[in-house]
Amino acid sequence: xxxxxxxxxxxxxxxxxxxxxxxxxxxxxxxxxxxxxxxxxxxxxxxxxxxxxxxxxxxxxxxxxxxxxxxxxxxxxxxxxxxxxxxxxxxxxxxxxxxxxxxxxxxxxxxxxxxxxxxxxxxxxxxxxxxxxxxxxxxxxxxxxxxxxxxxxxxxxxxxxxxxxxxxxxxxxxxxxxxxxxxxxxxxxxxxxxxxxxxxxxxxxxxxxxxxxxxxxxxxxxxxxxxxxxxxxxxxxxxxxxxxxxxxxxxxxxxxxxxxxxxxxxxxxxxxxxxxxxxxxxxxxxxxxxxxxxxxxxxxxxxxxxxxxxxxxxxxxxxxxxxxxxxxxxxxxxxxxxxxxxxxxxxxxxxxxxxxxxxxxxxx
Amino acid sequence: xxxxxxxxxxxxxxxxxxxxxxxxxxxxxxxxxxxxxxxxxxxxxxxxxxxxxxxxxxxxxxxxxxxxxxxxxxxxxxxxxxxxxxxxxxxxxxxxxxxxxxxxxxxxxxxxxxxxxxxxxxxxxxxxxxxxxxxxxxxxxxxxxxxxxxxxxxxxxxxxxxxxxxxxxxxxxxxxxxxxxxxxxxxxxxxxxxxxxxxxxxxxxxxxxxxxxxxxxxxxxxxxxxxxxxxxxxxxxxxxxxxxxxxxxxxxxxxxxxxxxxxxxxxxxxxxxxxxxxxxxxxxxxxxxxxxxxxxxxxxx
Numbered sequence: 001x002x003x004x005x006x007x008x009x010x011x012x013x014x015x016x017x018x019x020x021x022x023x024x025x026x027x028x029x030x031x032x033x034x035x036x037x038x039x040x041x042x043x044x045x046x047x048x049x050x051x052x053x054x055x056x057x058x059x060x061x062x063x064x065x066x067x068x069x070x071x072x073x074x075x076x077x078x079x080x081x082x083x084x085x086x087x088x089x090x091x092x093x094x095x096x097x098x099x100x101x102x103x104x105x106x107x108x109x110x111x112x113x114x115x116x117x118x119x120x121x122x123x124x125x126x127x128x129x130x131x132x133x134x135x136x137x138x139x140x141x142x143x144x145x146x147x148x149x150x151x152x153x154x155x156x157x158x159x160x161x162x163x164x165x166x167x168x169x170x171x172x173x174x175x176x177x178x179x180x181x182x183x184x185x186x187x188x189x190x191x192x193x194x195x196x197x198x199x200x201x202x203x204x205x206x207x208x209x210x211x212x213x214x215x216x217x218x219x220x221x222x223x224x225x226x227x228x229x230x231x232x233x234x235x236x237x238x239x240x241x242x243x244x245x246x247x248x249x250x251x252x253x254x255x256x257x258x259x260x261x262x263x264x265x266x267x268x269x270x271x272x273x274x275x276x277x278x279x280x281x282x283x284x285x286x287x288x289x290x291x292x293x294x295x296x297x298x299x300x301x302x303x304x305x306x307x308x309x310x311x312x313x314x315x316x317x318x319x320x321x322x323x324x325x326x327x328x329x330x331x332x333x334x335x336x337x338x339x340x341x342x343x344x345x346x347x348x349x350x351x352x353x354x355x356x357x358x359x360x361x362x363x364x
Numbered sequence: 365x366x367x368x369x370x371x372x373x374x375x376x377x378x379x380x381x382x383x384x385x386x387x388x389x390x391x392x393x394x395x396x397x398x399x400x401x402x403x404x405x406x407x408x409x410x411x412x413x414x415x416x417x418x419x420x421x422x423x424x425x426x427x428x429x430x431x432x433x434x435x436x437x438x439x440x441x442x443x444x445x446x447x448x449x450x451x452x453x454x455x456x457x458x459x460x461x462x463x464x465x466x467x468x469x470x471x472x473x474x475x476x477x478x479x480x481x482x483x484x485x486x487x488x489x490x491x492x493x494x495x496x497x498x499x500x501x502x503x504x505x506x507x508x509x510x511x512x513x514x515x516x517x518x519x520x521x522x523x524x525x526x527x528x529x530x531x532x533x534x535x536x537x538x539x540x541x542x543x544x545x546x547x548x549x550x551x552x553x554x555x556x557x558x559x560x561x562x563x564x565x566x567x568x569x570x571x572x573x574x575x576x577x578x579x580x581x582x583x584x585x586x587x588x589x590x591x592x593x594x595x596x597x598x599x600x601x602x603x604x605x606x607x608x609x610x611x612x613x614x615x616x617x618x619x620x621x622x623x624x625x626x627x628x629x630x631x632x633x634x635x636x637x638x639x640x641x642x643x644x645x646x647x648x649x650x651x652x653x654x655x656x657x658x659x660x661x662x663x664x665x
Contacts, residue, residue, distance in 0.1 A: 161635070
């Protein structure tokens, strides 16, 4: 372990030296440039056959899982609640957007425009899911911790049970007939939107409110954080993105049934959040990617991969209870004023003389 | 009226099993505030142990009377399951006692998935029946159809629950358990061996689940994933009764047995039972957030 750590820190030092040698405009354009490059890649690589269909599918799942993980991290990581029913919101989004593309758009005579209306269907599905997020937000005023976990869990079970009992949308047999609209490019666009919005939310006033609720709800309300509004905003936004992910999921699988949104799916999302580490956008991206790709790579083991997967999770939790990057963040995802180097500068200016010899400030 | 009492009897049968499993959830939560999501799967393992031991005893063992075979099967299942639970606690939960609480919950989920899939991979997905260790006698009293198995389930569970209640209320171990659930920081300083008491709690909870598992196997089929649904229902029972409260868990178990049996009577189909049970839970949590018999915890500022 020590060797790996020293290797990583050596690499970091070199990278920092290399990065600081870049001219200022290049530095500023680096992240947007990469985002644009990957966008083009997500359109052209599949078309040119550089990524085969199998890896496209895997990458699409990675993207959907990143959206799910990030949105759950908003509630569980940043706000410190324990929501275990994320698949319920996903189900709402999946069913609403599928109903739109299968029934509503053709009925309005728009079937040839369906590929262009796909984002609209997704957003409406997301909004429906966001609305149902209120169901969880209101009980969260009164209960916290384990009891709120139970509320979210029962929410998930109720959604699944209701879907199983509505014959019009297939009941337990499931719902099919959606066109396969989800492409790598669409997933990429939504992943970028999710990361961007959630990153901005986290560093906004509401985000600070959510962080303060995580640390101590009573103290937060005493310093006039409007805990109710913050909770509603956070839950609704998290469920909105879960609904978006559900819509994407439905249109890549072109078949959904209530079983796909059971508590096992919620458990999967939870695992990705805690694998990546709470309170970290970079962690969520890493967690979702590592988990999805790892399970794909273990596929040759057949049944045994579901034995090895949970076992790995248990070991990870025992040896690294904070996940891969719990409470840490990639530098480029932080606003410039929050980055460690500016902290250090501030400390040198104001704090360091008084606190000489104190342990270094933990960044973020 | 007759059907009503008939259904009550069926509800008691199912509710006993839920109550037995709910006790395990409640005890573990009471003592280390961990929702032990692996408990439903521990119950599943116990039915498989009962299946193998019962089959072996039926096949090889010397024409023992049914009752003795039953007791031997149940004891074997209890011992093995208790051992398994203690091992899980020792190697998966104990290292995490100082870690963030959520890591322990995630570990519990992982252990549960591991148990399910390990059983699936080694034993296979087919549903199985326990062998007829005690021959079934059906008879009617006052027009209510019942069987010796049904009465055994109800009475054995009641006796086990009474024993557990006595252990928790009247013995030194029980006193230590209650003390730890009251205050985790001072009690070890008074010379209570915390680790050992926690192990005993896990063993007790698991062996009670094994009683439930053996009894369950007599009337229903068993498969590797059954621990999920039964586990969740038992968990709701524990919450409805007030998690951490032993008598609450028993009450909740019987209540959920009633819900499951009476849902198809009132609503068109039994597929609504999850919906009814969880809606009930939601309503209860909104109006009585600490369960029927739980005591509210006030947060100190």
